Amino acid sequence: MKKYDFIMVGIGGQGIVLASDILGEVAMSAGYDVKKTDTLGMAQRGGSVVSHVRIGERVWSPLIKQGTADILVAFEKLEALRWSHYLSPDGTAIINDQTTPPLSVSLGVSRYPGDDEILNTFKKLTRNIYVIKGTKTAIEIGDARVLNMFMLGCISYLLPIEPGLWKECTAQRIPAKILEMNLTAFEKGREEMAHVDI
Amino acid sequence: MKRLLSGNEALALGAYHAGIKVAAAYPGTPSSEILETLATFKDIHAEWSTNEKVALEVALGASYAGVRAMASMKQVGLNVASDPFMAAATTGVVGGLVVVSADDPGIHSSQNEQDNRHYARMAKVPMLEPADSQEAYDLIALAFDLSEEFDTPVLLRTTTRISHAKSVVQVNRSRKEPAPAKFGHNVQKFVMLPVHARLRRPLIEQRLSKLKIFAETFPYNQIFRGSGRLGIISSGVAYQYAREVFPGASFLKLGMTYPLPERLIREFASSVERLIVIEELDPFLEENILAMGIKVQGKEFIPKSGELSPEVVERAAYQAGWLKPATEGRKIGPLAGLPPRPPVLCPGCPHTGVFFVLNTVGQRSKLLDEQGKSEKEGSLIITGDIGCYTLATYPPLQAMDTTACMGAGIGQALGLEKAGVTAPVVAVIGDSTFLHSGITGVVNAVYNQSKGTIIILDNGTTAMTGHQEHPGTGVSAQGEKTKAVELEPLVRGIGVEDVKVVNAFDVKALRAAVRGAIASPQLSVVIVRGGCSVRLKTRSGQRSIDPDKCDNCGVCLRLGCPAIQKLDEKLYIDATLCAGDACTLCEQLCPKKAIAPANQSPKEIA
Structure with missing residues (x-):
């Protein structure tokens, strides 16, 4: 049984904790041992969020060691860069093409890095980089908040777990009336991974 | 059955299966989900208590009635509950009594770092520490057994990475039938007069000796x-x-x-x-x-x-030298120089307006440097408290001068006043923390003739820890309608004569109330009322900025609202974040009237 260590990062309010919960539940249902832990700032919204999810035959620490994550899933580009040092050599980076300037940038105290800087940093770390248009697609589907299911769809593309199990676990966590929209986002994420240039 | 549970969920489920009858807690990261999970079981009593001291006293009373009871809290919560904790260690228990302390190494969400293992030693009570969710589920049951067998409260200590980490749990027990409640009178055990406490003191040492023997064969060692x-x-x-x-x-x-x-x-x-x-x-x-x-x-x-x-x-x-350094693997640290993204007050936060007003009234943007320092005493001193609003310390709001522990701001304000500072002092406190430990501070301020100002930030919930109910909300932890403790009559009843209630989203009214309270020669309480924006069920009227009218003055940015963003000199509002009609603070502030609902042109408003 191959181990996978995931670092999922973004901004409070993007639904990262729910996505990482579902990922953990899917993996458990598929027979993996699972540990996951989220680091949140003090408040509910707006701060940098990182979620560690580890699946494998037997998992000890819930925290992943820097430089050893197999898959980095970034819901926002600056956050991708912030946590890039967790990626293992030749690990896979899935980066959502969303720019959300933090307060210090809006106030003119600091500068948001350019797309080239971000990409070049990742190119030095790995060849496996997927830049995907999750936020754009989520808004097209009808609600920016389904981004987390889009990102789960992307992750599912890389794992040897069949899509049916993902949908089953999702249905247990998402209210029925918004389930369809979320499953659409999941499908779109899966599709985009198959087509995006890396 | 296999389930992926957090340590907190596993503790709650384990306690439920162990036959718990009464659970009490005050929310605090990383402990809150224990009581939240227990509250979903309708055949037990699970309550949010006003504070941790009361929570432990409730649990202790239930234990005296012979049922299993638990009080859960974060590490600093045990400081508040340390008085009944030490007393419980002396009286012992009848029904199993477990105190859960969730410590916060690394200070993710606390005012200080402390190792609560020392409490076990000080109280001379047994302490269990699970290493994952499975052990949390297993050990909590043993904690109740141990408590009853050795006539002692048991401290179960977790840390953030146990409470807030999820791992696989084999749920292999079903609920044990709770013992019937029956109080047996026993003054020597329950009434800690010195003469009785002295009798119990040697029993504590005997208990500890027996526990040492027990520890040798404890299966989780x-x-x-x-x-x-x-x-x-x-x-x-x-x-x-x-x-x-x-x-x-x-x-x-x-x-x-x-x-x-x-x-x-x-x-x-x-x-x-x-x-x-x-x-x-x-x-x-x-x-x-x-x-x-x-x-x-x-x-x-x-x-x-x-x-x-x-x-x-x-x-x-x-x-x-315990290990030879590995040569393989990547060794790079985090990238330097990236813009930080600290937690911030949310878009539509009911605290933003009043802290903006405190900032401007106190001219604090001019006074304080980036670190929030100034050699000279400003025109306003703001003593704070623990809650989301502590984030108003950061620029651009910069409207918080102290934060120690829950309730402390009110006492600190009086201390500053009596020390003779020249600036007026304003204490700010949340509704939940006011009920937790602010009331006694107000009683003290009335009694000792304070002339200061106390602002109660009433957002109708315990927001920072995840929107738990509290005595002011009128809803119990288990979702029942209950009597709400009303803040205005409470404060008036204590003896405060100048009490005002202000809408949290009305900048002019906030400014008038704050200025009035500061100028007033007597103790004033301003209750700033407005619901937490995270709980908004629907959002409408998201604002946008008309680029033709906006002259980039940046006044709206001084709110520190995360929805108002500026990138490459372009100022805009992120519609996916804006709270819209529920807030409108930026619209009220904009001198050019460039901000209006996105689907409505600014002209129509003017």
């Missing part, structure tokens, strides 16, 4: 033999990090960390060439083991402050 010559003693999540970093070592994993199994530790120590202790925070195990006369290494290399992690343990191991 386990030895795992490795291939190497290194022996590691560890507990909790530190054990998991150690397993990761030292795959070949032998382990003595302690599930019970007070009192310690001395014979077992000696045996283990003599079976290995080199003994080390890997523990988070203080050298608690290490010093106890050193006191046994056993040679051991630990805190000489493992940091005493902050959270451990696999890399922190690994670094210490290389430094100490």
Whole structure:
């Protein structure tokens, strides 16, 4: 049984904790041992969020060691860069093409890095980089908040777990009336991974 | 059945299966989900108490009635509850009594870092520490058994990475039938007059001696033999990090960390060439083991402050020579110079307006530097409290001068006033924290003739810890409608004559109320009322900025609203974040009237 260590990062309010919960539940249902832990700032919204999810035959620490994550899933580009040092050599980076300037940038105290800087940093770390248009697609589907299911769809593309199990676990966590929209986002994420240039 | 549970969920489920009847808590990260989960079981009483002291007293009363009871809290909560905790250690229990302390190494969400294992030693009560969710589920049941068998409260200590980490749990028990409630009168046990407390004091020592013997065979004090010559003693999540970093070592994993199994530790120590202790925070195990006369290494290399992690343990191991440094793998640190993204007040936060007003009235943007320092005393001193609003310390709001612990701001304000500062002093406190420990401060301020201002930020919930109900909301932890404690009559009843209620989203009214209260020669209370924006069910009228009218003056940015963003000199509002009609603070402030609902042109408004 191959181990996978995931670092999922973004901004409070993007639904990262729910996505990482579902990922953990899917993996458990598929027979993996699972540990996951989220680091949140003090408040509910707006701060940098990182979620560690580890699946494998037997998992000890819930925290992943820097430089050893197999898959980095970034819901926002600056956050991708912030946590890039967790990626293992030749690990896979899935980066959502969303720019959300933090307060210090809006106030003119600091500068948001350019797309080239971000990409070049990742190119030095790995060849496996997927830049995907999750936020754009989520808004097209009808609600920016389904981004987390889009990102789960992307992750599912890389794992040897069949899509049916993902949908089953999702249905247990998402209210029925918004389930369809979320499953659409999941499908779109899966599709985009198959087509995006890396 | 296999379930993926957080340590907190596992503790709650384990306690429920162990036949708990009464659970009480005050929310606090990382402990809140224990009571939240227990509250979903309708055949027990699970309550949010006004504070941790009351929570433990409720649990203690239930225990005296012969039923199993639990109080759960974060590490600093046990400071508040330390009075009944020490008393409970003296009276002992009838029904099993477990106190859960969820510690916060690394200070993710607390005002200080403290190692609550010391409380077990001070109170001379047994302490259990789970190392994952399965153990949380298993150990909580043993904690109740232990409590009843040894007539003692049991401290169950977790840390953030146990409480807030999820792992697989085999749920293999069903609910044990709770004992019927029956109070047996016993003044020598329950009435701690000195003469009775003195009688119980030697019993505590006897209990501890028996517990030491029990610890030797406690099944969760386990030895795992490795291939190497290194022996590691560890507990909790530190054990998991150690397993990761030292795959070949032998382990003595302690599930019970007070009192310690001395014979077992000696045996283990003599079976290995080199003994080390890997523990988070203080050298608690290490010093106890050193006191046994056993040679051991630990805190000489493992940091005493902050959270451990696999890399922190690994670094210490290389430094100490416990391991040969690995050559493979990537060694890069985090990138330097990235813009930070600290937690901020949310878009539509009911605290933003009043702190903007405090900032401007106190001219604090001019006064304070980036670090929030100034040599000169400004025109306003703001004493704070614990809650989301503590984030108003950061620029651009910069409207908080102190934060110590819950309720402290009101006492501090009086202290500053009586010390003779020239600036007016304003104490700010949330509704939940006001009920937690602010009321006594107001009583004190009335009694001691304060002329200051107290602002109660009433957002109708305990927001920072995840929107728990409290005595002011009119809803119980288990979702029943109950009597709401009303703040205005409460404050008036204490004797405050100048009490005003202001809409949190009306900048002009906020400014008038704050100025009026500061100018007033008597003690004033301003209740700033507005619901937490995270709880908004629907949002409408998201604002946008008309680029033709906007002259980039940046006044709206001074709110610190995360929805108002500026990139490449372009100012805009992120419609996916804006709270819209529920807020409108930026629209009220904009001198050019450039801000209006996105689907409506600004002209129509004018």
